Amino acid sequence: MRLNISKEQFLKALLSAGKAIAPKNPNAILASLKLDLNEKGLEIIGSNSSMTIKSTVPYMIGEKNVITNSIVGSTLINAHLLTEIVxxxxxxxxxFDVIDKSIAKIDDGRxxxxxxxxxxxxxxxxxLEPNGTVFTMPCSTLTELVEQSAFAASTKEQRFILTALNLEAGDNKLVATATDSARLSRKSVDLDADISFKCNIPARALLDIVHMFENARTVEIAISDRKALFSFDGTVVSSCLVPGDYPVTKSIIPQNFNxxxxxxxxxxxxxxxxxxxxxxxxxxxxxxxMSEDNVEVSVKSQExxxxxxxxxxxxxxxxxxxxxxNSLFVVDAIKALKSEDVTICFQAEMKPFVVKNGKDESVVELITPMRTY
Amino acid sequence: MRLNISKEQFLKALLSAGKAIAPKNPNAILASLKLDLNEKGLEIIGSNSSMTIKSTVPYMIGEKNVITNSIVGSTLINAHLLTEIVxxxxxxxxxFDVIDKSIAKIDDGRxxxxxxxxxxxxxxxxxLEPNGTVFTMPCSTLTELVEQSAFAASTKEQRFILTALNLEAGDNKLVATATDSARLSRKSVDLDADISFKCNIPARALLDIVHMFENARTVEIAISDRKALFSFDGTVVSSCLVPGDYPVTKSIIPQNFNxxxxxxxxxxxxxxxxxxxxxxxxxxxxxxxMSEDNVEVSVKSQExxxxxxxxxxxxxxxxxxxxxxNSLFVVDAIKALKSEDVTICFQAEMKPFVVKNGKDESVVELITPMRTY
Incomplete structure (x- = not known):
């Protein structure tokens, strides 16, 4: 395997695939990137136990040569060192030249x-093949769906299913639900495709994926019973699914408030x-x-x-x-709404309340109050 | 004790005195600032075991009232909370109003x-009184003295004296020396005052002090056998001294190179x-x-x-x-020289070498080489 490659494109692909590499992974294989130069270009693959990213540098971009003087082949090389060097x-x-399968010579003349x-x-x-239900949507729509819901997922692994963002497609809608059992967030977007599926994807992975979009416009999503695959702009990201059934949350959002x-x-x-x-x-x-002529927030701390x-x-x-x-829950909910004004609807002192944007019914944030003495 | 005070001046003084407070100090007294409103203004004092900072907000700055509606008095209050609130x-x-000596009411109307x-x-x-040898110098000169030498002090406490910056004044010169025993840095500046003293001040404290100067022009320095005191622009900083005799380093800088x-x-x-x-x-x-027609840097790592x-x-x-x-030593030395070109003078492969700025003899960096196999 050997090639000359544009530093800019090489670095971009290394940084992209490297996002799947856990820092200081003690497993030498998973701390490595796989570089595979084939007829499509240079494919760089990084992976951890739950997510895999493949980033492809093509031979040409427009009229411009990106990879020249090449001999196909593949190798495994430490992700951190290669990225820092480039x-x-x-x-x-x-x-980039692999000698005797065991040494990669990297040289820029200097x-x-x-x-x-x-x-x-x-x-x-x-x-990394797209199986199961395949559909496309604008990157901006998926970003909105994930950013307005995934923050409410649990970060603790006691109830592992709650670390997922639950996705349900049907009736030309895609609905995302996250809950850590003290709060719940639900966002719904319209779909062009008439498809139907349910799946649970790690919320953390989805947040990482939508942050990779940069200038990409459209993402192809493939949901099978083994993985979720996202393809955009020369990059393919595969995420594992969270096993188990997601709790039924449809009926827990109250409809009547006082x-x-x-x-x-x-x-x-x-x-x-x-x-x-x-x-x-x-x-x-x-x-x-709250009363009709005064609203105040207060904190009491013995210490x-x-x-x-x-x-x-x-x-x-x-x-x-x-x-x-818990003020963090209300802060998260208000920030996710991205709205100038917010409406908070209460049933009673100790019953869950809803934070929403009066002008946008597609997103609802439900929060359980706390008892103070 | 009570007063109305400009938020801007109050915050500036809190941040300044707060620099002496160790984060998360478990001792409630040392996690507190002392606020003392007296005839000079509001004095705010923060301290840790080795450094004390007093920052004073005057009643007036120019024609502008800074403190009004005041009753003198003093109190002790948690530094982190007060600073974050302001x-x-x-x-x-x-x-700011102290009620019953145990509650400080802080109010901006909202x-x-x-x-x-x-x-x-x-x-x-x-x-915090200036005792011993008292002299003044431009803040920029003290900053240069400290920044070009203190980095070479030891950060390990095994030989505690080496955590100090050694200062020696005499013959209208002030010479600063720091060494961690593998490298040594020495910087000398001219003094207007004809004074003579030797003292060892924690290098870390001196770096902190010169970073507090901001717009101050002149610093008054008072060196006694118990403390070093630095006064500038409404702020007084007292540092402990490092006990013990500093090693004699005068003769270890070689004069002849090959x-x-x-x-x-x-x-x-x-x-x-x-x-x-x-x-x-x-x-x-x-x-x-190095040879006359080729100079290269190289690294070998088995791994x-x-x-x-x-x-x-x-x-x-x-x-x-x-x-x-050790490349970190050479990087530190080159950065401290702040020079476009540097000259490195060697005696022999395994003898200490000197990094210097050919145009500025006031600073010398000495580094011990390492053996490689």
Whole structure:
């Protein structure tokens, strides 16, 4: 295997495939990238136990040669070292040459590196074919779907299924649900394709994937019973699925409320940010006290003291009400709505409440209050 | 104690005095700032075991009232909480009011905080009077003195005296020396004052102090046998001294050399940065191979491979020579010189070598080579 390759395109593909490599992976194979030069171009594959990324550098981009002077072949090479070397090289063209299957010579005419490498046969065989239900959607739509829901998934592995984002397609809609059992977030988007499936994809993986889109416009998604595959702009990402059945959450979002608070999102975030300075590290419990002529947020901490702040601009409908909650949940929900004003709808002091954007019914954030004494 | 104070000036003084507070100090007293409103203004004092900072907010700056509506008094209050609260408040004027000696009410008309506090009598009595040898110098000169030498001090406490920057004044010169026993850095500056003293100040403290100067022009320095005191622009910083005698280092800088390499500083730094990607985490040993027509840096790593790089622009005088060294030491030395070109003078393969700026004899960096096999 040998080639001359544009430094810029090589580095871009290394950084992309390298996102699947866990830092300081003790397993030498999984700390490596597989480089495979074939008739399609240079395919670079990085993988960890749950996600695989393949990034392809083509021979030509438009009229411009990207890979020249090449002999096909493949090798396995340490991801961190190769990426750092290519990043720091100053030449525009990098020569990459595998000698005796065990040494990769990397040279830009000025710096010359000989990196230990091994044969690609040692790499696990990873299925990157699009099987099952295949459809496309705009990258921006998938990004919105994931960013407005996945944050509510659990990060703890006690109930492993709750680390997933649950996706359900049907009736030309795709609905994403995440819950860590103290809060739930649901977002729905329209689909062109008339397809139907249910699957549970690690929420963390989906957030990583939508952050890789950069300038890509359209993503092809293939959902099978073994994996979810996302293809965009020269990159293919495969994610494992989370095994098990997702809890049934359809009916738990209440429809009838007795109290309604409409506030400016930024003002409520700033006020909560200030008073929660006093909250203890472990959890940040804030009390919201509402009546038709006064809304305030407050915190009491035995150790530190107390704080309260009046909200200046609000519209409140209902009897006097006090509700306490984990402020991080409300902050996450408000940020996910990306709306200037938010509406919070309460049933009663100790019943779950809903944070939503009055002008956009496609997203709902449900939060369980906390008891304070 | 009560006052209204400009948020901007209050925050600036809190941040300044707070630099002495160790993060998450378990001792409630040392995690606190002492606030003392007296006839000079609001004095804010923060301290850790080795350094104390006093920052003063005056009643007026020019014609502008900074503190109004005041009653003198003092209190002790958690540094982190008070600073975060003041930082996040949106009002321009903050009211600060101590009630019953145990609660500080902090209010900007919008947010209202009640912070637990204690009486200032519990705070240790700290001497902040300028005793001993007192002199002034430009802040920029002290900054240069410290930044070009202190980095070479030891960060390990086995030989505690080597964590100090050694200062010696005499003959209208101030000479700073730091060594961790594998390298030594010495910088000398001219003094207006005809004074004479020797002292050892923690190198870390001096680096912190020169980074506090901001817009200050002149610093007053007072060196006694118990402490070093630095006064500038409304701030007083007291540092402990490192006990013990500093090793005699005068004669260890060699004067005669057999090999001279002159290179562009940035080119050598970039080349060393690239090849040391291959060095192991623990230490980064680089070999410099020099002859009159070729200079190259190289690294060999059993685990990772090898790298070498030719230096493009150089001037070398002497026989062929190979020297290995810890690249971090040479990188630190070159950066401290702040010079476009650097000269490295060698005696022999295994003897200490000197890195210097050919145009500035006031600073010398001495480095011990390493043996490679």
């Amino acid at each position: 990043r720091r090289m100053e030449g525009e063209i990098i020569g 710096s010359s590196f000989k990196l230990n490498c091994t044969t690609a046969e040692e790499y696990p065989d990873i299925d 109290y309604f608070l409409e506030v400016n999102a930024q003002e409520l975030l700033s006020a909560m940010g200030r008073v929660s300075v006093l909250a203890s590290d472990r959890e940040s419990v804030i009390k919201l006290s 530190n003291g107390s704080a309260n702040e009046h909200i200046q601009t609000f519209q409140y409908t209902g009897e006097r009400l006090e509700v306490s909650f | 930082r996040r408040m949106e009002g321009e004027i903050i009211g 947010s209202s905080f009640k912070l637990n506090c204690t009486t200032a009598e519990e705070y240790p009595d700290i001497d 090999y001279f390499l002159e290179v562009n500083a940035q080119e050598l730094l970039s080349a060393m940065g690239r090849v040391s990607v291959l060095a192991s985490d623990r230490e980064s040993v680089i070999k410099l191979s 990772n491979g090898s790298a070498n790089e030719h230096i493009q622009t150089f001037q070398y005088t002497g026989e062929r020579l190979e020297v290995s060294f």
